[in-house]
Amino acid sequence: MVTFFQQLVNGISLGSVYALIAIGYTMVYGIIKMVNFAHGEIFMVGSFLGLFAVSVLHFTFFPALLFSMIGTGLIGALIEKVAYKPLRNSPPITLFITAIAISMLLKNLVKTNFLAGPNPHSFPEVLSVDVFHIGPVQVSYIQIIVLLTAVILGALLQYFVKKTKTGYAMRVVAYDKDAAALMGINVNRTITITFIIGSALAGAAGVLVGIMYPRLEPTMGTLPGLKCFVAAVLGGIGEIPGAIIGGIVIGFTETMTKAYISSSLADAFTFSLLIITLLVKPTGLLGKKTFEKV
Amino acid sequence: MQKNMKKGIIKIVIVVLVFILAKFLIREGIIGAYTERIIITVGINIILALSLNLIIGYTGQLALGHAAFMAVGAYVSAIFTTKLNLPFVPAIILGAVAGGAAGFLIGWPILRLKGDYLAICTLGFGEIVKVLIQNIEYVGAARGFSGIKLFTTFGWIFLFTVLAYILIKRVVNSVYGRDMRAVSQDEIAAEAMGVNAFRAKLLGFIIGCAMAAFAGGLYAHYLMFIDPVSFDFNKSTEILTFVVLGGIGSTSGSVAGAVILTVLPEALRGFGDFIKTYRMLIYSIMIVILMIFRPQGIMGNRELSLQNLMKKGNTFNIKGGEKDGIA
């Protein structure tokens, strides 16, 4: 029973990591209906920016987090301006391929010797990695921080999208771009802001996950990117609370599969979950049914 | 009719002549063993590009797990030849059937949905196939499947590449092919015109998957060693790069893309270290630029054809009216 509770903690902790990355993913999709395949790579870049801030600029945790968020936000805006904006009216397949190319680009750019190089780097301990015990079950501070960050950022984002003027503009753009433009909403600006926020969230996740799992390499964003995408789809892509729930569900499933079924089949289970979700409820747990406009 | 037959005969004669010439050059040692290997790789890549192009270009569905279907074909056919001692051709055909069946399993439920779901699902399917192979000790798991016999020779590759090309041409110009193209342009409009969109999409997808599996079988019996990591997402993107460079929706473009991207790295061997080191970087920038400025690739949806070469000095023939974009 103790083991089960420990595994529960492990699952929620892993799930909160996925949730953290998935909220940015889902937000971008929710507004511009585009799968930003490069999100996992922006997360990776965020991790390296955090490392740069800590080890080269000697920042402490919070300035480093901010540095990374600003950095990834700018990179996200740049990618949107250069690569995605010219394709806004292209078929989704073109955008999807471009996003894959951007993800390849970021990975291989960081891999060059001018930047991080292909070898793994370690992250200095800027946050306490101490553990405390709740009965026989043990939890580390960083696990709590990641979970809290995911929930708080998710709540803030939800508030931002639902209650602020910019958020309102975002939702209008999501509903109908042309009509939004006619209503005097600056569509380009709104989409850029969406990208900046989404990427900054990935940057924040990058720093936190870098501290939690201190092994940084150019390919570190690929697998989490895929799994968080699964999480976003599972929770209902475009729904911010859905991303958090989806992330936790995925983390929980993965951990429980490893703990009680087979550690070598865990990934197969995760991706099967994706396919099953799409078959049973393509809109995800919290998604709403949409109708295609003709 | 008469004219078509004459054209067909000319084409067959040309293909046979090319084959005899190549065979002669190989026997005389003018085409060395190294060049022959590259030609075989090109052939396999052409089949892969053609098959993915059928799905992406003609059916308008994005599939991101093409390497997984290739893996299915490679492993199934290798099991048949190595463990069950079946001859080569039946084995790779069974591999292709297995790939098609896998395509049906994924496509049948998913293609009913609209949107990017196929891309996501094939991506997940790719991961699942990799993990499953890694768990099957019978085929060597992560250590790979070795001891496969060498069957894929230049002759087979030549034959199958030509057949694949003809098959794709046939499918695309058939009634079903027109349905596929209609669906890829506008699914709702196509359905309104009485096209069974689901059936068209599923058919294109299954044929594409079976062909990829067939190419996988050829690959396994040429390399004599296969391992699950060789069929990962990177391989799928590599095939996608062939198609994108050549022109989504152009059969001859896919051939061109596969040829260029297979031969170029070999041609640059030795010199051009800079280009080789940053190859992936250059590919990705190239795709972004192509997508922005020329999403239709080198060839667009134009085709290179014999008839056109003979009629005018003009290389390109515009079929079905000019249409930009992949639609």
Place this chain on the structure above:
Amino acid sequence: MKNRLKKVVALVGTMTLVMGMMTGCGSAAETATGTTASAATEAAAEGETIKIGAVVPLTGDVPALGESAKNGYQLAVDTMNANGGVLGKQVEIIFEDDENQPSKAPTVAQKLIAQDKVVGILGATNSKCSIPMGPICTQNKIPMVSPTSTNTKVTVEGGDYVFRACFIDPFQGEALANFAKDELGAQTAAVLYNMADDYSKGLAEAFMESYTAAGCSVVAEESYSTGESDFNAQLTNIKNENPDILVMTDFYSTVGLIAKQARTLGIEATFLGGDGWDSTDLVSIGGDAMEGAYYSVFYASDDTSEAVVNFKNSYAEAFDGKEADGYAALSYDAAMILMNAIENAGTTDSEKVVEALNSTDLDVVSGHVTYDESRNPIKPAIICTIKDGKAAYYTTVEPK
């Protein structure tokens, strides 16, 4: 009439001219090709250099490893050339990139054999590339020495011309199992490996086989996949079994991460691993968690024997003070083994070279090397331990 005559004369004249040119050219061309051909054969037989090919993963997913291997080969060739070369000739090494892809390695080997006419091939670095490459070398009767391919199948399926410089998985697994049982007195072990990696899985299985055969028990067998960074679920299961040792057969970066999480979870088992650990980054990622861990390697970096010290110094000198890792050392050894065999054979004739390779009896950086009947080296494994954040020599496990 006049006109006609003129025409005939012109025609005959032109024809004679053309024919004369053709024969002239023909003979000229023939002689030219004749001389080049004979010159080429002479150059190959007598020529100034001996050409060796090397297949290294310079790009792809493990370029750092490729660079170490390349440097190792280059250093060996330079050293040999400075001492008068092989058979009195200078050695020329041609590097080709296999991108660490099984599909590329045989093509690259074919290129080296057919176009560059090499007399021997070094590589490939990873087993998955060496397995498909071996048959190509054997087919063309070109000896191949792989530095770091530990999979048994490399020489078995490669054929009579394929050799290697490193020990094979079953030997390393057995060495680790015996060390765990005899030296550490460990009766129970947990094994955690990367199921997506051929090296990690191969070594883990070899260890488990030897360990259970020695009468000890593997109480937990867990795995993960490439790119994962959370191992808490597997480690919680392992902690429950409370094993004496935890065997991790992956590369240093992942091992460092696992070790940290294991200690955080309160696992007290001794860590044990293989040659993939050999990097200074093991401690920089794993930190204090690595303290007191043991792993087997090909050579200990703090070894004070002359061969090791010399190698390390000349490596650092040749490559801007870079520290030589296990890959560099074994690549250096592989090149030395091949060149030594050519020297001993007294010719570049491949059959003689293979014969000489089979009777190799040479001291290299990673110890003394002789070959068994399946062309695997018989040499000891070194066990290192992490002490005060540094790798230190612990003991040597001799082959049986």
